[in-house]
Amino acid sequence: MRQDGDASKVTISDVAKSVGVATSTVSRALTQPGRVSESMKARVVAAAAELGYRPNPQARSLTSGRTHSIALLVPDVTNPFYFGLIRGTQAQAKAHGYRHILVDTEESAEVEATALLEVSASVDGVVIAASRLSDSALAAAAKQTPLVVINREIDQVPCVIIDTATGMIQALDHLASLGHSEIAYLSGPASSWSNRKRWRALQQAARSLGVTCHQVGPFAPTMQSGAAAADAAVRYGVTACLFFNDLLAIGALKRFAERGIRVPQDMSVVGCDDIFGADFCNPPLTTLTAPIEQAGRVATDMLVSALHNSNTAVPVPRQREKLPTHLTIRSSTGDRPAASGKRADSE
């Protein structure tokens, strides 16, 4: 290796000149496996290394149309739920040799639409989590740009779904088996697809279990809103609550503690997602464990494989992956209080 001082300025034609061949030969030697002889390839590679040649990605993607990067659009980078997604997509993007571009859409359909439009020109594909866009807008976007959506079910658009709806039923079952009959579902944003799905599932399950489940909300999916959600739950006189997500549940845990409501003796609390922190909050949260990171990985894999297949054939793979969740029982759920007031226990 020579000095790297001018490495950034070395072009393919410098390499070509150094070897004494055409630029096309250099290009093919470096990118197209069997297109040039072994000896030529060796000479080119040697020269490239010697000169410290690094292909210019901009020029490369100008002709090839590939940018070797994918974008992840999330409503709110601040929310720990999306951290998992970021991890998963980041890891898998890297594994496939793709650059990972992160965009915060600020919980806004408009920002999301703009971001999608802008970013789609500079990436090979996009994965969108918890989109605020309409089905038709997403379907239209998917026709322009390779797209995978997470937690959204749309015809003709590859998607990965974390099946919290089914999981919620398990959670309700768990509460019912502990004797609870008055239960609240503290719901998330009205624009959330998973929120609607869950509520529908809960309604059905409540009926067949013979318990009553009130929908309360909507609440913003943040810890701050947890306090309001907690108060609302108390107002409804329930003995157990299912929260839209762990953030809300943890916020509520705090509020319950402030108000002297003991969890789980006075109130059982179930979260959703099993985010970072759910296992060490106080008390540790019974929650629906969602394979968040895996969802990110699967989505990325689907996207990448779609990118590769786009050359060959298979126009619409129409993939649809549904990831199961499971209930993780920790210490925030317990038997229904005997009376409506406090309960005298050995503790």
Place this chain on the structure above:
Amino acid sequence: MRQDGDASKVTISDVAKSVGVATSTVSRALTQPGRVSESMKARVVAAAAELGYRPNPQARSLTSGRTHSIALLVPDVTNPFYFGLIRGTQAQAKAHGYRHILVDTEESAEVEATALLEVSASVDGVVIAASRLSDSALAAAAKQTPLVVINREIDQVPCVIIDTATGMIQALDHLASLGHSEIAYLSGPASSWSNRKRWRALQQAARSLGVTCHQVGPFAPTMQSGAAAADAAVRYGVTACLFFNDLLAIGALKRFAERGIRVPQDMSVVGCDDIFGADFCNPPLTTLTAPIEQAGRVATDMLVSALHNSNTAVPVPRQREKLPTHLTIRSSTGDRPAASGKRADSE
């Protein structure tokens, strides 16, 4: 607006043809303020909108040399500490109209060096957090690519430093004032610059405070390692410990609970960073609150302003920002236990 069906294929020459002018005129109309007449500009803009023209970012950056994106390199996207950084840089990048590229360097100097080399060709600038690279390597890289480092102090390289060293002294002070005299510092990775800084500061402070402070470790900065760290602290017979970061501290909290060691009655625990979760773990963690997100924002601002100044003059701004931390006292610290054994309290 016409159909967007072919929007992605509309080039500048299509617009030019539509207006009946040269491509150069279109380009100038859209990008160079006073270069064309108002009427012409209006016609061009109208035509561009009509055709759904979107400039190709690749082509644009090929000539301009700008990619309008910056990269953030972090050792481990999994670590909540970096979430704050991701948020801060993401938000600010977006505010300045830059794309945000996220790269995980896997706590490895080698991976980091490679990533830096690769990514630097496709971004305008890079911010590196908690670099594992040597000072000289970073200084060299900074000459090639606009660079801002976080938590690292290097000559001629703009940097933002979260001053945990000074904060640690405060923490030690706090512990000393509670009567503790045997204290452990559960240290982080040996390759961590801040770790070294902190330990140096602690040694001095311990001397002047008349307490003894043992360095124990190194430990990986993860919750799992917290258990080992906790055990080590117990082995040293200390009554208080300062942890390299909150992750480690929270992990230790769990371990202490398992072993029946009460916090803070038997053992005082101080974390560092005040990550998400530090306020709701059990007990809530006394910790050094670091302005993590702000650090990300400041670093990004420095980078962006450097990018803009690079045109004009000012070769090396040699910026250096030191952000103060403060001790947030919660419930994991308390008075030194009276004896070496358990302490009889009203609780």
Place this chain on the structure above:
DNA sequence: ACCAGATTGGCAATGGTTTGTCGTAATTTG
């Protein structure tokens, strides 16, 4: 009217790479 100077638009080169097409040399086959 005439000219200096300012506006405004066009031509063409430029950036670095990929890729279709073609010629030539090497290799295999009959």
Place this chain on the structure above:
DNA sequence: CAAATTACGACAAACCATTGCCAATCTGGT
């Protein structure tokens, strides 16, 4: 050994937007 085939490398045209430079037009001053 000639003919058919293959392998290899070169030429040049894209890809799309930017920009230096020049020409034409227009302004206003004399």
